[in-house]
Amino acid sequence: MMKTTATADLELNEELTNLKVLDVGADTYGEILRFDLKEIDAGMIENAVLRDAIQQATKDTAMHAVHQSHSSYSKYGSNLWL
Amino acid sequence: MDPTSGCNAARVSGFSKRLTGMGDVGVQAETRVEGVTERLPQAVFHTFLMKVASRCNLSCDYCYMYHAADQSWRRRPRVMSEETRDAAIDRIAEHVVRHGVKEIHITFHGGEPLLAPPAVWRHLCDRAREKIPAKVNFSVQTNATLITNEFISIFENYQIQIGVSLDGDRAANDQNRRDLTGKSSYNKALEGIGLLRDSGAAPLFNGMLAVIDLRNDPLKVYDALLHFRPTLIDFLLPLHNHDNRPPGKESDNGRHPYSDWMKSIFDRWYEDGDASITVRFFQDIMKLLLGSEFTVESLGLAPADLVVIETDGAIEAVDSLKATYNGAPDLGLNVFDHGFDNALASPAIQERFLGKASLSETCQECSIVEVCGGGYMPTRYRHQSGFRNPSVYCEDLFDLIMHIRRRMSADLEKAGQGAHRA
Numbered sequence: 001m002m003k004t005t006a007t008a009d010l011e012l013n014e015e016l017t018n019l020k021v022l023d024v025g026a027d028t029y030g031e032i033l034r035f036d037l038k039e040i041d042a043g044m045i046e047n048a049v050l051r052d053a054i055q056q057a058t059k060d061t062a063m064h065a066v067h068q069s070h071s072s073y074s075k076y077g078s079n080l081w082l
Numbered sequence: 083m084d085p086t087s088g089c090n091a092a093r094v095s096g097f098s099k100r101l102t103g104m105g106d107v108g109v110q111a112e113t114r115v116e117g118v119t120e121r122l123p124q125a126v127f128h129t130f131l132m133k134v135a136s137r138c139n140l141s142c143d144y145c146y147m148y149h150a151a152d153q154s155w156r157r158r159p160r161v162m163s164e165e166t167r168d169a170a171i172d173r174i175a176e177h178v179v180r181h182g183v184k185e186i187h188i189t190f191h192g193g194e195p196l197l198a199p200p201a202v203w204r205h206l207c208d209r210a211r212e213k214i215p216a217k218v219n220f221s222v223q224t225n226a227t228l229i230t231n232e233f234i235s236i237f238e239n240y241q242i243q244i245g246v247s248l249d250g251d252r253a254a255n256d257q258n259r260r261d262l263t264g265k266s267s268y269n270k271a272l273e274g275i276g277l278l279r280d281s282g283a284a285p286l287f288n289g290m291l292a293v294i295d296l297r298n299d300p301l302k303v304y305d306a307l308l309h310f311r312p313t314l315i316d317f318l319l320p321l322h323n324h325d326n327r328p329p330g331k332e333s334d335n336g337r338h339p340y341s342d343w344m345k346s347i348f349d350r351w352y353e354d355g356d357a358s359i360t361v362r363f364f365q366d367i368m369k370l371l372l373g374s375e376f377t378v379e380s381l382g383l384a385p386a387d388l389v390v391i392e393t394d395g396a397i398e399a400v401d402s403l404k405a406t407y408n409g410a411p412d413l414g415l416n417v418f419d420h421g422f423d424n425a426l427a428s429p430a431i432q433e434r435f436l437g438k439a440s441l442s443e444t445c446q447e448c449s450i451v452e453v454c455g456g457g458y459m460p461t462r463y464r465h466q467s468g469f470r471n472p473s474v475y476c477e478d479l480f481d482l483i484m485h486i487r488r489r490m491s492a493d494l495e496k497a498g499q500g501a502h503r504a
Contacts, residue, residue, distance in 0.1 A: 033449055033487070035494065037373045044497040050490060052357035053368035060374040 037061060125435050126181040127422050129388040130174055131189050131401065132206065134162045135197035136393040140225055140267050143258040144293055146321045146460075147193060152404035152411070159393045161198045166395040167206050169417040175213045177422040185217040190242070191401075196228035200236055207240040223247065223291070225259070226274035227267055237283040245289045246275060248310075250303030257295050275310055289314035289362075296330045296339055300346040308359070316362040317344060319380075321405035324464035324474050331474065341481035348482070352489055367486050370453040380458035389425050391417060399430045406463040433469075434459070442470040454479045 042054040136158040138147065147155055162170075178186060188210060190203070210218050221243040237244060249255045252268045259267050278287050290312045292303060307315050319340055322328035330339040344363070351361050366381050390398040395417040403410035413428050425431050433440045441456040448454075456462060457473020464471050473479060 034371050034373045034452060035490070040372070040494065041497075045493060046497070047352065047493050048355040048357040049352050049365075050368070050493050052360075053365055054372060056365065057369040057372035057374035060369060 125387075125426055126183055127177060127387050127389045127426070128183060128185070129187045129189065130170075131191050131388060131390045132162070132170065133158075133192060133390065133392045133401075134190050134195050134202055134206065135192040136160055137197060138192055138194040138225075139197065139227060139261060140194065140259060141262050141264075142260070142293075144320050146402055146405040151407045153408060154392075154404070154412070155193070157394075158396075161202060162206075162391075162393040162395075164205065166393065166417065167202070168209065169395060170391045171206065171209045171213050173417045173421055174210070175215065178214055178216045180421075180423070183216050185219065186214065187219045187221065190220070190222040194225055194228060195222055196224055196233060200232050203233075203236050203240075207236070207242075211240075219243070221245065224274075225267065225271060226278070227270035229274035229277050231277070231281075234278060234281045234283045237278075237286050238281075242286060244278065244283070244287050245291055246271070246278075246287070246310075246312075247291045247293075248275075248307065249292045249295065250298055251306035254292075254295065254298040254303050254306065257297060258293070279310070287312065289316065291316050291318060293318045293320055294340060294343055295320075296343055300343045301350060304347045304350060313358065314360045314362055317347070318363075319458065319461065319475050319478070321402055321458075321460050322474055323406055323461055324471060326405075327474060331478075334477070336477060338478040338481040340475055341478040341485070344478075344482055345485050348486060349489075364486065367453060367483055368490060371483070371487055371490060381453065381455050389422060389431070397422065397425050399425075399428075399434070400459065402458070402460045405460045406469075407465070440470075442472055444472050448472075448480075450480060450483050453483050 037054070037057055040054055042051050042058070045051040045054060136155045137160050138145070141149075143149060146152075159166075174186065174188070177183070188206075190198075190206075192198075207220060210220075220240050222237075223245045224247070226246045226248070236242065247259075248271055249257065249259055252266065255268045255271070256266045259271075261267050275287075278284065290307050290310060292307060292315070294317055304315075320328055322331075327333075328340070331337070347361065348364050351359070351364060363381075370381060388400060390401045390411065392398055397413055397415040397417060397420060398411040399413060401411055411430075413425055413430055415424050415428070438446055438451060441451065442462075445451050445456040454473070457475055457479055459469055461473040461475055462469045462471045
């Protein structure tokens with residue numbers, strides 16, 4: 001599995017170089033890997049599937065914040081697909 | 083009150099050893115669990131998986147219920163009795179009241195849940211509505227072969243959301259989904275889906291689930307599922323682990339055939355750009371890459387809030403653990419003697435609330451752990467080291483997630499939005 005991790009890091013480095021985001025100051029790959037929802041305007045996205053995912057993620061995040069404010073580890077719908 | 087009173091400690095401790103992969107870990111697990119309980123005082127269950135029937139009219143080759151390590155179905159009642167149903171609903175009501183839960187999900191499951199007579203369904207739904215002081219959402223996962231007008235009427239009356247398991251076209255479906263005599267189940271499934279789609283319950287038909295078989299052409303499978311015009315499709319990785327490796331992945335050789343299979347469908351779905359069809363596994367990866375805290379059992383790091391009630395009233399951890407070893411989901415609890423707080427306090431459940439801390443060091447240090455969540459728990463299992471391993475599908479998950487990320491990056495860049503960092 002170490003090989004996988006090494007490969008993962010290598011690939012990710014290439015990704016980051018290509019995207020020219022190495023200067024963002026993140027200290028771990030984990031921070032860099034995910035996109036920042038706050039910086040995305042779904043209305044600017046042509047691809048409807050991506051646009052929908054952004055909208056869904058926005059809803060999830062908003063609902064998560066509400067649930068967190070109630071100190072609950074709740075979900076926002078069944079988390080199960082059987 | 084001690085929430086662990088009455089718990090079968092030996093069984094739970096045994097589970098903990100397997101979970102952590104360490105030697106005599108029972109005490110350590112309990113110590114850690116105490117800490118977790120302090121950190122997560124509001125951990126509650128919101129999804130209750132009711133095994134209303136323990137048998138199935140099909141004998142799918144990959145089924146974790148009958149063809150995997152755990153054989154507990156053999157000693158369970160075929161159908162959940164009235165006494166057990168009453169006790170189960172009362173326990174759910176108790177849990178809802180104690181934790182102030184506003185909304186829950188009850189999923190009818192099996193075996194094949196439609197093997198339970200309609201009267202069982204009506205009783206359960208009526209009792210749930212009567213006793214549980216919260217919004218109750220019902221759903222069922224069925225092979226569709228036993229759908230009748232009477233069941234459709236029940237689905238409508240109680241607004242039961244319906245998920246159908248089908249692996250694609252006839253050839254694909256026949257690879258694994260045959261009846262007890264080895265005959266194809268395809269025609270019967272088609273009849274059931276047709277009945278459903280022509281009925282007033284059609285809006286409740288909300289998804290199709292297919293288990294991946296590398297022998298099947300991915301795009302043919304996808305087209306076959308699209309034919310039924312579901313709003314949601316999902317693909318499941320077969321429940322294999324390091325001791326029982328998946329077909330096509332007999333060793334860790336860096337190959338990722340399951341990712342290759344799924345990438346074909348992802349590219350087609352993504353390029354079609356039809357947002358009215360959700361392919362759940364893909365959309366969940368996209369949402370997690372976008373920083374969403376949403377999670378499903380098989381992805382992400384948020385805690386799983388699901389518990390299983392078997393036909394004999396046993397309270398168990400997620401039932402797909404049956405694929406790992408005999409007795410894996412067993413908590414030593416039942417709805418007659420224990421509340422769901424007992425389950426919350428058990429190490430086996432607490433492990434699922436630990437998030438990243440429950441994963442192997444390799445996973446904890448990996449760049450994509452926030453997205454893959456270490457992979458689905460049963461697929462991490464290895465006899466010698468328990469569940470603290472990367473998933474047996476590690477290479478596949480990594481390759482697929484990076485592929486999806488590349489596609490998203492290109493479109494985000496095109497839209498002139500940086501959005502690089504969560």
